[in-house]
Amino acid sequence: MPSLLRELIVIAAFVAAGSGYTLFTGLAPSPWVKGELDAGEIKYEDAEVIDAIWVDARSEAMFAQAHLPGAFSLNDANWEDNIIPLTGAWLENPRPLIVYCSSESCDTSKRIAARLRAVLPDAEIYSLHGGWPQ
């Protein structure tokens, strides 16, 4: 068994050398540097040029004050009432769905996007990076 351990150590050393080569020659992005976008996020500049259905994940009061043209209000509080019109709009004309909230620190858009993915598994769904720059 000690010889097997030696074999595993030799293999690990070669793997570490190879991984070091990949990392330090810049072939791969550095895993410790956080990417600009998280998985499932889209930037506003990219989002505004595509034909998408906007989903406003903020409170209904904030939605009433201002929202993106044509946006649907959908948050945890009004989910049961508003999910049907939204899915109807998507089924009628399937397009990417982009969920936004108000700021970088607002996590609601990601949560609502995750809930939407469960309801519409075939839909292309993003959360807006950084929130809506109103």
Place this chain on the structure above:
Amino acid sequence: MNREAAKALLILIIRLVVAGIFVRAALPKIDAPSAFASAVQGFQIVSVSFSVWVAIILPWTELVAGIGLLVPAIRRGSGLILSVLLISFIALHASAWARGLDISCGCFGTESVTTSRYPWFITRNALLLAATILVVIRDFKAATKPENVPPCS
């Protein structure tokens, strides 16, 4: 050719095939780790930063263990590692299939895969696993044979 020689030849062929497949699978991933990281993210199991670590380390593990299967000094360890990898790949594909994900397999780089091909990928990995286990058993038996034990002084 006696039975033992035929068996040895068969094991050698299996060893070469398994090693070749893993080396062939590793090279495109070493060349394009970012694309492989995206394929790993598609499985929706690990975080983005962890997927980059996987994309850096896994291809080298496949390459070293694939070549190692042909090197007597490290072939048992290599065979064990390849077996563990294949079991993980089967579990990952089964999990992705069960969740209805339509993703790139990432097996040989970034080729696209549709959900309908999951049975083929699981079968292929299961066959590779069976072949690798055969080689591993053979190598462990060879390592514990009495003639390989150094004589007592």
